[in-house]
Amino acid sequence: MATPVLFIHGLWLHATSWEPWMNLFRDAGYDVHSPGWPGDGDTVEASRLNPDPIADHGIDDVTEHYAGIIAGLPSPPILIGHSFGGMIAQKLLGQDRAVAAIAIDAAQIKGVLPVPLSALKATLPVFKNPANRHRAVSLTEEQFRFAFAGAVSEEESRELYERWTIPAPGRPLFEAAAANFNPHSPAQVATGNQNRGPLLLITGGKDNTVPVSVTRATLKQYRHSEAVTDILEFEDRSHSLTIDSGWREVADACLDWLKKQSL
Template sequence: MNTTTTTTLTARELDQIAQANASARPAAVLIHGLWLLAGSWDAWRDHLEDAGYAVVAAEWPQEPANVADARTNPGSFAGVGVQEVTDHIAEIASALHRRPVVIGHSFGGLLAQRIADLGLAAATVAIDPAPFKGVLPLPASTLKAASPVLGNPANRKRTVTLSFDEFRYGFANSVEEDEAHDLYDTFHVAAPGRPLFQAATANFTRGTATRVDTRNPARGPLLVISGERDNIVPRAVSHAAYRLQSRNEAATEFVEIPGRGHSLVIDSGWRTVADTALEFAARHDGNGTAA
């Protein structure tokens, strides 16, 4: 009897996985959040590869190939939710011959914690992570930053493009105006509204899409990084996630990066954040790669 295995992995991801498995290097999986694409990690990929890792930049289901394609087809992400992306990234991690270091930003930070909860990560870094079920703080700046999506219930089933001013407030509030425009022009794409609605209603519904078992012994070491000036995921939110995760028997650490906003993984100060993640990985992933 013939069986057919269905994969959600793209040709680009399959190529990166094959290269990682063919190398003798430890692997790292990078997970982006809303309003960005996998290509936003390009500088990180080069940096981590220089540090000794084989890197897979995870895409979301239905993700356009590049920013130009995303702007030509802004509705391509419509309807994609947290569980679909979790399943996709779990497929990436499972295809690797060794458990990777998993690094995620924003909703990618939530997804990274969910992958760790599945026992698929050697170590995990969640950068300004979107809240999982049980994280209670809801600062005013979070509500304002999310209002372009949550302000219209119809956005649950479609994508939303931020205006420059909305991007400036939510992402690029800690950089100069010229850099903010450059980041917007270079990286910003429409994002699905559904994940934000899932996170916003998680504590009031039985849904499990954003649930994380903070006591799971299979989770492994976890670092939560917070940008001091982040408006979308302020310290109150990221530190609440850290406090819940610190119940775990594995190492759980928290670092605040001074003066940084939500754009900290793509703006001119990205290397400081990357080196913070690498230092943690070197101590906890069992390889000592970046030491």
């Protein structure tokens, strides 16, 4: 039986942005799945036309949504998540719902202290209005370029923006920002779990939204677990590394790492 791989997107990208990855992993023999977040439309266009169902879903909502999907799979999956999808993947791995996880430019979990200025600027479109906690928020093309696509050409950034971006709920960002002041934060991950499957953290050296310092601080949160926790940096890549023209290099690195884990 083929091992399931569940892809989890992050804020502002549609689930179909994983299509190239799904094709590659399917060809490699995996059983691939890429469901959207609660409220997402079936397509990019549908999500843009009707953003209201996307609004007000928090980290716990999304985690339980994917936990329900996992429960319907024939066996525990490998999780591959990007940005907030990387945080969700870590939460689910810590709950022993997966055999392994790869968290790519993952949003900061509870306990991670660095908040670089570039990260604050990237998320300003949400935080500038407290009411956005309960809304679905869209990025402008300029905001997308800074937050996602600063390491590619303006033309490619524009193409990625038009092809994949959708409105995103503001609530997860507010929850993550308050995580270290909330003893019951939904951004809490069971980093001390000794029995979980292996975890790979991937970071882009030119990522403004989740800079390398955040991913390295995330790695330190796992220091009390002897389970496999690896980190891989792509020095010249930004937050768009899963969807831009260099996606294949990242995807191949994920396949290589899974092979080393006998997965």
